[in-house]
Amino acid sequence: MDVAKNLVRGLLIAATSVILVACGGSEEAKKTVKSESKVDVIHWKMVTTWPKNFPGLGTGAEGLAKSITEMSNGRLTVKVYAAGELVPALEVFDAVSRGTAQMGHGGAFYWKGKVPASQFFSAVPFGFTAQEMNSWLHYGGGLPLWEEIYAPFNLIPMAAGNTGVQMGGWFNKEINSLEDFKGLKMRLPGLGGEVLKKVGGIPVNLPGGEIFTSLQTGAIDATEWVGPYNDLAFGLYKAAKYNYFPGWHEPGSTMEALYNKEAFDALPKDLQLIVRAATRQANAVMLDEFTARNNAALETLVNDHQVILKRFPDEVLSALKKASIETLEEVAAADPMSQKVYDSFSAFNRKVRAWHQVSERAYINARELN
């Protein structure tokens, strides 16, 4: 195959030399030729952690594949595999690392067993909003650190989608004080689960397919999922009465695209830039979609399905915030790389929050004044 490609390329260069002569070597012709001699056709596989056609997250990954294929005019095609089609969801990281697939789409929290510091790049309790996360990654030193922790695995990460602030979860009893978390069995994976443990709850890790039944039978007391758009489709309102906000545990969950380093480095520069821009586009598109679609779903949940929308009390949020900071400090203390990432994360957090006190927060409150 490579031999055949090289043969084609060699012949093209020879052929285009003839054209140069034919055209008298005009500036226009020279530039045209320069592009011609670089074309190859490359086929990539994208493995994902999402079920087929999963709204927002899975469809976002499919949109990214389509963009790369079309922007490259078919020079780089990307075929998407849902979770389990080529590899199981939780093997995406390894599959891209070893080159079984050239790229993947998922969330960095899934890889905490391999790279504890990855947890700072997906969903951080009381962490960044989507806007803040993107700013930290692209202008605050976040992305270079993410690249550094994935480099030993032969992987290049990029932000590839964001849900915005999620909901706080589905409960069958009211949360009136911190006491109500004591002994509460809640499906809450990742760092949020660690925080729950600190306030006396029992975090349970369940795959998506088991959540609904577990909640309905009382095997768990509560669950979080994403936000109204996904939660409505998932039917969680049939198994729980109260939908709480805000999603303190996932205030701006970032999805990731993973690229196999050799595969990415082997691309010509223009295709690398196309991949980067397509990923950045996918990152923005997902947030735009969730922001636009959550309210209609929320209205359906409240008006058609009699879901009771409730805010966690201040006392509870304060305690969760305190427990979140403790949890993050423990994660940071466990290994030097996590500490390095956390130091960057928290320094940026202090600064961007100070700025958002006088901008985003001040405005979003001012416009609610009567």
Place this chain on the structure above:
Amino acid sequence: MDVAKNLVRGLLIAATSVILVACGGSEEAKKTVKSESKVDVIHWKMVTTWPKNFPGLGTGAEGLAKSITEMSNGRLTVKVYAAGELVPALEVFDAVSRGTAQMGHGGAFYWKGKVPASQFFSAVPFGFTAQEMNSWLHYGGGLPLWEEIYAPFNLIPMAAGNTGVQMGGWFNKEINSLEDFKGLKMRLPGLGGEVLKKVGGIPVNLPGGEIFTSLQTGAIDATEWVGPYNDLAFGLYKAAKYNYFPGWHEPGSTMEALYNKEAFDALPKDLQLIVRAATRQANAVMLDEFTARNNAALETLVNDHQVILKRFPDEVLSALKKASIETLEEVAAADPMSQKVYDSFSAFNRKVRAWHQVSERAYINARELN
């Protein structure tokens, strides 16, 4: 030129046919050839409303030009002209409309004299945040309306940058009540100026180059500009004592890229998609940059230049909000297209604000609890 191009293309197709034969028509070769025969070299000019190297806004436009040039591997090159280099700032719209330049970068508020409805696509007092604006444009029907109002001018608009929530302006006296706006001469262009008039102030429209001196000599009492990152560089702290927040008049100012319709439509599909993705990328990059850089500038203003940071009182913000809604309704009532855009804008506004009550706003307040 076109004849020469067609000649080159014709010869290329002929030449690649020979290759097909030479390679025995393998699948690989066929695909390679398909891409080869479409290459052209196109040179575009981008005119902008920004001074050369203007931080954030002008550099954002330059980044966009570079992305398009590099992602297309030089098949589509874009040369940037600062305001006045090819055409004056306020002639960008016309220059791209008639094809003097193939694209432009600026803000839709500049064209209100030609297209009153354009004002809903840049800076709207008490309007959308950056996240909300992007969601309305790309998933809420905003962009199709923007395209519709620019179509008669042979122009295709796209969002190409956002400043986030701006600051409320620079003042030499405190604003303690609405009375303090009476007779206040403030440089405040666009819809914000109309609102100021309603609360008794005197809006003044000054080009950037005259603001500093006017403020220093007392010819104006106050001015707005952008936010700390630009305001610090502009030296406004030398001419005013108080910096007020929030920027109620520009809560998520959107920059625009304008494309000449014939020039855009003449691009092959892959280049069109490259232009779209590069613009979407530029849209995100600018917000990331402002979000990351404003706080350091704000700290310098307060700590090194003794600027006094103040929030507008609730009473003032309430009155400005009321006056803003009146202003928008008047703009809408003036022509059917403005009404159509405003109807879409305000319907989306109700929905996204309802969602952000339980997500972005609820979270950004919860994390400030002790």
